[in-house]
Amino acid sequence: MNLLKKFKKKKKTPTSIARKLVTVTDPKSIISEQFRSIRTNITFSLPEKGLTTILVSSSMPSEGKSTIAANIGVVYAQEGKRVLIVDADMRKPTLHFTFDIFNTQGLSxxxxxxxxxxxxxQETFMVGLYVLTCGNIPPNPSELLASKQLESFIEEMEQYFDIIIFDAPPLLSVADAQILSNKCDGTILIVDSGKSNKSDAIKAKTALMASKARIVGVVMNNFDLPKNSYYYQYYR
Known part of the structure; x- marks a missing residue:
């Protein structure tokens, strides 16, 4: 069955997107190139198995995990992949703001x-890019994520999408991300270079290892690139 006919269409024009999607508003920027580098690193991280489901989380709130998850989804769609971004933060969801779509019903x-x-x-303005919002905020997010229903959902979505990205809550706040990481092929840890401390990052890594997650890598957010660096000059 045609994917575009199977899922509900709610197209948005690029003029309605949030400024956080730099990979759309400024695809030639240094930041957009960094997201393409992240995409490449993810692709080659487990070549023998491949990655379909990817968890994006951080140690603490406000480290930019949701923005990074959204932009990673965009660059995969730009590559021609069929991508689903899932807002699995059923406590403080934000993806519906980023993509300017409704959050009346979703994962919960x-x-x-x-x-x-x-x-x-919901279909976004970009061909091949879909979003599943959080939906109604439930009283028991951890229990829902630990249920067999989530495993069935993932198995079903793998039939239609090349990449499924889960935007999860911070690891040190609640158990949700740990539960999800065990069910995903790979996990990306976001670290804000300007505010994160080393001990929190280590605790987050320990939590992921305890849940037997495959840590694909760490993304340093808000890192200031020196203007005299070769990379800055090349993409200036």
């Missing part, structure tokens, strides 16, 4: 068996 409703994935997933 699917896991609670209130709605089908086909009726909840």
């Amino acid at each position: 409703n699917i896991l609670a068996k209130q709605i089908s994935a086909q009726d909840a997933i």
Whole structure:
């Protein structure tokens, strides 16, 4: 069945997107190139198996994980992949703001068996890029993520998408990200170079290792690139 016909369409024009999607608004910038480098590193991290499901999380709140997850999804779609970005932060969801879409129903409703994935997933302005918002904020996010329903959801989505990106809550705040990391092929840890401390990053890594997650790598956010560096001069 045609993917575009199976899922609900809610196209948006690029003029309605949030400024956080730099890979769309300024695709030739240094930052956009960095996201393409992240995409390449993810692709070659586990070549023998390949990555379909990717978890993006951080140690603490406000480290930029949701923005990074969204931009990674964009660069994969720009490559021609079919991409689904899932807002798995069922406590403080933000992806619906980033993509300027409704959050009336989403992941929580699917896991609670209130709605089908086909009726909840929304198409974005970009061909091949889809978003599943958080949906109604549930009283038991951790229990929903630990349920068999999530595993069934992932198995179903793998039939339609090349890449599925989960934007999860911070690792040191709640157990949600740990639960999800065990179910995903790879995990990316976001570290804000300007505010994160070393001990929190180590604790986050330890939590991921305890859940037997495959840590693909770490993304340093808000890192100031010296203007006299070769990389800056090359992309200036």
